[in-house]
Every structure is written in C-alpha cells, then in structure tokens.
Amino acid sequence: MVVKRRLSLLTLLVAASLTTSCQKSESTTIKIGIAGVQTGSDGQIGSTMIFGSQIAIDEWNAKGGLLGKKIEPVVRDDEGKPNQAVAVAQEIVAKGAVAVIGHFNSGCTIPSSEIYRQNGLIQITPGSTNPQITERGFTNLFRVVGRDDQQGTVAAGFARERLKVSKIAILHNKTAYGQGLAEEVRKTFEANGGEVVLFSGISSEEMDFRANLSAIEKTGAEAVFWGGMYGQAAPLLTQLRDSGKNIPFISGDGTIVKEFLDTAGPKASNVFLTFGPDFKKLPAAQPFLEKYRAAHGEEGPYSIYGYDAANILFSAIEKAGTTDAVKVAEVLRATRFETCLGPVEFNDKGDLKQTNYVIWTVENGAFTILP
C-alpha cells in the first residue's frame, strides 16, 4: 500500500513536471492529440484514419493556424489494445493537448475517454461505433460515425427482409466493437421474427475457423454474420467458401478494408457490409481525396472521417474563440457543420443527429453500394 502510494505520488510528480514543461510552449502552439491503432491487426484501417486528420491539420496551419496559433499534432499509437490506449491517453494529457481526435477501436475509446474527461479535453472519435461510448453522459465526447445499434438494425433488417434469411449464425471477436455489434444484430434479428441459431465468440488472434464453421453447418444457418475486423473476416470467409457453403456473409464497417479483398480474392462473393455513404462519389470529398492520394496512396474507409472530425473540432474551437472544453462542447452541440460527407449535427449525447448506414457489397473485386 505504501509502495503504491509512493508510486502514485511519483507519477503525479512526473506528470506535473511534464505539464509545466509543456506550458511554456503552449503560448505558441495548440496541441491536438491524434490517437488510434497504427500497428497490429487493425493497423491499416487506423493509420489511414490518422493520415486523414493530419491532412486537416496541415490545411489549417497553411491557412494560418487556429486562434492565431499553429496546431501541433501529438500522434500516438494505441496498438488497438485497451490498456495501451489508457497509457496513450495519459501521455496526450501530459503533453498538454487541449483536444483529441480518436481513438479508433471502441474497446480503446471507452477506457481512454475517462482520462480525457477527467482532464477536460474535447474528444471526437472518427471510428468508434459502440453505443456505450455516448451513453455514459460525457459532455466532452462526440463521434462523427453512427452507432452499432443503428448499424446492427440495418444489417439485421437487410438479412431478414431483403435476403429472406430466417436462421442466422453470428460470430464475433469478443471485443467491445465486435461483440457489441453482434449483440445488436441478434436483438434486431430476433425482434424481426428470425432465429439466431449460433452465437459464439472467437479470440481475436484465432485464424482457423473450421470448428466454428462445421458447428454452423450443423445448425442449418442460411447466413453468417461476423462482428469483428477485416483481419479475421478474410480467412473466415475463405474457409466458409472452401467448405462449399455459398451462403450470404454479412458484416459491419470493420470489414470494409481493401486488405479483406486482397486475402479473400475471388472467394469474396455474396458479401454484404454496412457502412456510411460512398464518399468516393461525393463532389465535396474530391479535393480531400486528391490530396490524400498524392500524399499517402489510396485512402482507407475512415480517412475521410478522420479528416472531417478534425475539421469539425477546429471550426468549433475557432467559433468558440477558446480551447476551453466546456465552451467548445457547447458550440459543437449548437452548430451545423458542413463536411465532406454532408452537413453534420450532434445531439445531446454527442451522437450524430442523422446517420445513413447503407449496404455495401463486393463486385468485380471492389466494394460498391448495393443497388
């Protein structure tokens, strides 16, 4: 106990010395934390999100910065791990950031948001969809994506009504995002009169699904829903098709990544995913996409969300005339922002007032919106 107290005193001292050392530079720059997964199995999708936010920062700095100061990004990698996310959050706070764009994984956003709230930072997540994030009454927390209960309703409704599936098997990766989404799908699917014949979790390192698939086969499921990320979705789909089953494969926004198609190749047929509208066709998104492709190659599904989140945050700070979290949060709730993805408004919880999940599919080796 004594040791513990000493340790916490020590960390306090270290943190205090860090913040004081940062306060000197605070007069010339505004520090913005950018946190998300850059390495590990979700590294691809997270990195491309962070690049999006960085482009927004470069643009604002080229225009003269924010409130007359340059924006200084503090980019940190949470490796997609909840405990690492907490460490990253503490580091961002200690660096003296006034707001944070992140994290990507819901499992990382939930624990780290506690730290940002305690320290009075505005947080906007461009990628976390778990409903719990905005259900805890945090006034400093916003997201520019939809929620898994909305996404799950769309996915389950689609399976039930359009695909006429009456028995579905649901697998998930036991994370806040994957399991959360899977449970929302189960709820809606059962409410619509369907039957969930199998509901199982798989650890997120597992790459061999044959035991699960043979269990699914026995239940007579007419479709498989995957609540998880693209890294496992590809071998799961490949092994499902290898076992001779061509039943619909339905999943959420964690799967809509090019790497999924690279691995699954021609096996990616009869695939349906829920995600936002097709930004590639939006005229407002073209300048950003051109800039992104010139700098980092092909964009990821969340690049534009990272970019929009940053722009919304900076506009709100500019309008509030201060970096004070309470005032910026008030502006965020009261304003209608024009973004690449169309107008954005937040409700009291910090969720989007309007979300539009649509069904995507795979055609000729590319993701397209289902007509």
Place this chain on the structure above:
Amino acid sequence: MIEFLVIGLTRGATYALVALGYTMVYGILGMINFAHGEIYMIGMFACVFAIGFLSTLLGPGTAALLVAVLLAVGLAAAYGYSNERIAYRHLRKAHLLAPLTSAIGLSIVLQNFIMLSVSKGKIDFPRHYSGPLIETTFQIGSTTITGLQIAILVVTLLVMGGLFYLIYRTRMGIAMRATSQDQRMASLVGIPVNRTIATTFVIGSALAGLAGVMIAMYQGVLRFDSGYSMGLKAFTAAILGGIGNIPGAVLGGLIIGLTEDATSHTIGSDWKDCTTFIILMLVLILRPRGLLGERVADKV
C-alpha cells in the same frame, strides 16, 4: 462425427508437432525453450518467402512448393541451432533462470525482427499453392475432408514415426537418451554432449517449422505474433502429456485439439480456452507429472 474428429485431429496434430520440440528440449536439458513458438512463426514466413523466390526460379508448380517447404524447415532448424548456441550453450551451467530469461529475450527479438523487417499486418499464404490441396475433397458419408487435412495428418504421422525411429532405434537416439539421463556420464562414455544437445534443438525446431508451414497453408494467413498462442498451446500440450515424455507430447496435443473442437461444437468457442485449461488443471491435480510423465522416484 467424422468431420469433428478430422478437424480436431488436424489441429491436435500440429499442436503435437510443436509440443515435441518443447518436450525434447526439456527432456535433455531440463529447461523450457520459450523461443520455440517463434521458430514455428519463422517456419511460416520462411515458406512464403521461399515460395515467392522459387516460383520465379522453378516455375509455379508443385516442385516450387516442395522445395520451399524443405527450405522453410531447414531455416527453422538453423534458427533452432543458433537458438541453442546463443541462448543456451553458454548458460548451461548458470542458474536455471538465466537460460529461461535469455530464451524469452530471444523470442521477443525474433518477433520484433519479423514485425519490423517484414510486416506489422498479416501476410497471405499464396492461394495458388494451397488452393489445389484445399479444393481436392473427399466424401466420407455426409462429411467432406479436404486434401490438405489429409496431407497434414499423413505428414505428421510420418514425421512422428521417423522421430520415434530416430530416438529409439538409432545411435543418435541412444546418445540423446543417454545425455538426458546424465550429461557427465554420457560425456565420459564418449558421447559428444554438445552436438547431441544441438541436434535435439535442430530436430525440435524442424518439427515446429513444418507445423508452421502446414498451419500457414491451412488458415491462409500468417502474422508476426502467430507463434505466441501456438507456443502457449503446444507448451500446455507438453505439460498435459508429461513434459519430457515424447509419446506424452503427441497425446497432449491431440487431447487439446479435440477438446477445443468439442467445445466449439457444444457450448461454443467462447469457452475453448477455459475447457482446455480446466482439463490441464484436473490432470495436474490427479497426476502432477502429466498423463504419461514418469514418477519422480523413477527418474532419480
């Protein structure tokens, strides 16, 4: 039922292959080789690289695949040899914790080396080579068995047969068993102890490399941290069967593979790790030296 057995046995056979390496090293040195899971991972990556290299050299045929597998197994064996030279030989007389720590260190180095030099994400096993084996299927009753599953089972069986022959019927095997009983006595009767121990590492690592190649084909993707969970499962298998006991490692691997599969079929895959370790604990409570482990008194 047959399908359930095939899936469980396929997994179990690869666990057993990796577990053999743990149990052989323990048998001869009385130490756990914690870098063993990484050797398995090296085997996976080496095979994919060798295929990339050989498909231009030998053309995209079976020859390229076979040579690539041999190269991967050879490279894994080479890693096993250097593992012994770097992390074990100089520390053989040191405190037990020293080689343990150096092996854990080596495992972290290998994992990070692959992560930084190759890829932080996943790599696909070229479908062109694994596809034909997966798509060749056999029908037994209502169940379908793929050519790859049969290949894994047959290769594992052959390799294990060879290993048993080597250990119980050859001069090398006699030397290995003698060294495991008493190193000093073995050296007094003219057995090259250093070479025998190195051979043990080399054989165990080759088996792990082979398991890596087969699992890479089986699941289609590989990652720098693939060796971690495999290492843990195989280590558990070695303990379950009785560490140091070679048939025990095979038995332990098969039991874990079948348990995992049975759990996925009955109460759901969420409980997979739970049931595996409950069985391990029960076995250890009832038979502290594992299923086939000898009683301590016999060994002394």
